[in-house]
Every structure is written in C-alpha cells, then in structure tokens.
Amino acid sequence: MALNLNDAIQACWKRIDEGQVATYIPALAKVDPYQLGVCLYDVDSGKKNCAGAANVRFAIESVSKVITLLYAIERLGLAKVEEQVGTRQTGFAFDTILNMEITKETKPLNPFVNSGAILVSSLIEEEDHRSPFDQILDFTREICHDPQVTLNEEIYQSELRTGDMNRSLAYYLKAKETLANDVTTSLETYFKQCSMMVTCESLANLGAVLANDGIAPWSGERLISSDAATYAKSVMMTTGLYNESGTYSVKIGIPTKSGVGGGLVASAPKYGIGIFSPALDPAGNSVAGLALLEMISRELKLDIFNY
Numbered sequence: 001m002a003l004n005l006n007d008a009i010q011a012c013w014k015r016i017d018e019g020q021v022a023t024y025i026p027a028l029a030k031v032d033p034y035q036l037g038v039c040l041y042d043v044d045s046g047k048k049n050c051a052g053a054a055n056v057r058f059a060i061e062s063v064s065k066v067i068t069l070l071y072a073i074e075r076l077g078l079a080k081v082e083e084q085v086g087t088r089q090t091g092f093a094f095d096t097i098l099n100m101e102i103t104k105e106t107k108p109l110n111p112f113v114n115s116g117a118i119l120v121s122s123l124i125e126e127e128d129h130r131s132p133f134d135q136i137l138d139f140t141r142e143i144c145h146d147p148q149v150t151l152n153e154e155i156y157q158s159e160l161r162t163g164d165m166n167r168s169l170a171y172y173l174k175a176k177e178t179l180a181n182d183v184t185t186s187l188e189t190y191f192k193q194c195s196m197m198v199t200c201e202s203l204a205n206l207g208a209v210l211a212n213d214g215i216a217p218w219s220g221e222r223l224i225s226s227d228a229a230t231y232a233k234s235v236m237m238t239t240g241l242y243n244e245s246g247t248y249s250v251k252i253g254i255p256t257k258s259g260v261g262g263g264l265v266a267s268a269p270k271y272g273i274g275i276f277s278p279a280l281d282p283a284g285n286s287v288a289g290l291a292l293l294e295m296i297s298r299e300l301k302l303d304i305f306n307y
Helices: 005-018 061-076 078-084 098-103 114-122 132-143 153-162 164-175 183-194 200-211 226-239 242-251 287-300
Strands: 037-042 048-052 196-198 256-258 263-268 271-276
Touching (some): 005 037, 005 048, 037 200, 037 287, 061 078, 061 114, 061 200, 061 256, 061 263, 078 114, 078 226, 114 164, 132 200, 153 183, 164 183, 183 196, 200 226, 200 263, 226 242, 226 256, 256 287, 263 287, 271 287
Antiparallel strands (some): 037 048, 037 271, 256 263, 263 271
C-alpha cells in the first residue's frame, strides 16, 4: 500500500476544528472531538491496515441503518423491504418528515433517513423469545466480526430522553398505517441499535463483507445475499451521507454511510473501510473522516467510477 495511513491522519487532523460533536444527544456531547482513526481491510490479501484511534469504541448511530437494512432483507426478502421503503434521495435533513408531506408519499423515501430507518427497524419481529434488538445485536456481532459489540446504556438512555423528533416520526408513520410494529417497540429497537459500540475495525469488517459480495472474507461464509449487498451499496452511494450524498459521490466515489457518533463505513472495490472522528459538519457527517476517506480514495484509486 503506497499510502501511509499515519501520514494521512496527520494531513487531515486540522479538519477536526471545522466540526463539532453531536451536542443534541447529551451522551455524545461528552465525546472528545480530537480523535481520528481508520482501518482498511484488503479483501484479496486478508490484511488489515489500521492507524490512529482505530480501536476506540464509539456509538454506531446511523451506520446501524445499514446493518438493520441487511438483516431485514435477509429475514423478509428484498421485495418485501422495497414495498415498505423507497430508495430516493431527499434534500431535507435526516430527521424531517417534510419529504413525505411534500411528495404525499405513504412510505419513507429511503431507509437511511430516520423515518425510513425506524420503519425498517419496525419490520423485525420478536422470534423465539428474542427481541428485535437482540436479533440485530447478534447479527451486528456476526457481520462486523466483533463479539465485543455491546449496547451502551448511557447513550441509549440519552437517546430516549432527547428523541422527541424520532417519536414524532414514528407516530406519523403509525398514523399513515405504515409502521409495521407498535411505536414503543419500534423506537426501543431503533434507539438501541444506534447505541451499539463499535470500532473502525468493526466497520471495516462490515465494509469488507459488502465489498466481497456478501461473503465474509475472514471465513469464506456467505453472511448476506449478493442482492442484499448490491442493494445496500447502491443506497449507500446515493443516500448514505444525508443531503450531502450527491456531493461526496462526486468527490469520493465510494458507497459510504455515516453516523453522528463520528463513524463512517465504506465499501470500495476489494476494500472495506472504517473511519472514526466525532466532529461533524452541519449535515451530520464526520468532517475529518470524510477528508481522510477522500484522500484514501484518491491515493489508492478506489473510486468506483475510476475506469
């Protein structure tokens, strides 16, 4: 690998000052913004290259939407999920309902805005006395190849106390007779999935499964279908960075999903990438993290349109 990740982190470090942590969630407001870590998983060689705060655990937040989407597809089938949620971009903030109001849609525009993610979470039903969240947690540990993924109770309680906008979205979906489960269970599942603790390496493993067409490169076992992997990457490319998705599709050219905990998961040809830096831009994306991902994409020529 020609790119030195430690040098890349140093080059992007100053960008941290351009953002701020997610203060609207009190538990996240306490996170040290001056952190930047990365892990690259080379699917062909099986080698990982990590640097900086690569092993620091942080709240997965909206990156969990990718995992829950994949789990819902595996449980219910792609056709069923597509019936419930669209794949269109939205020019509005991730926690708004305006897209449905303006377009008169009966379903959320995509699974990565909060209304769509809450709906997808509601599709998971209790099974064998296992709650929807317990199923998602087990699946997360498997697809991230990380048995240490756990629920952070403090962050979960913080999400519960401050999640009134998400409550309004859930009740709106219920009023539209779109929500598949009851509001309380749907929100509990959603808030808990966002409060799971992961590392850059966890997310690099997830990105590597997607890059490897749904097959875990560490074992050769198929974890998700090829259709699920392709679908998730397509939606990540077009809607994974909220209303900045189009901008970064041009600048970076890699399917990516962000979370307000500062995480980024990216799936490039033959690479899974996990990045963490908690200082965010106004859209909710990691400022230094995206700068680092752009540098990695450029230096390693990972842009999927680079042919």
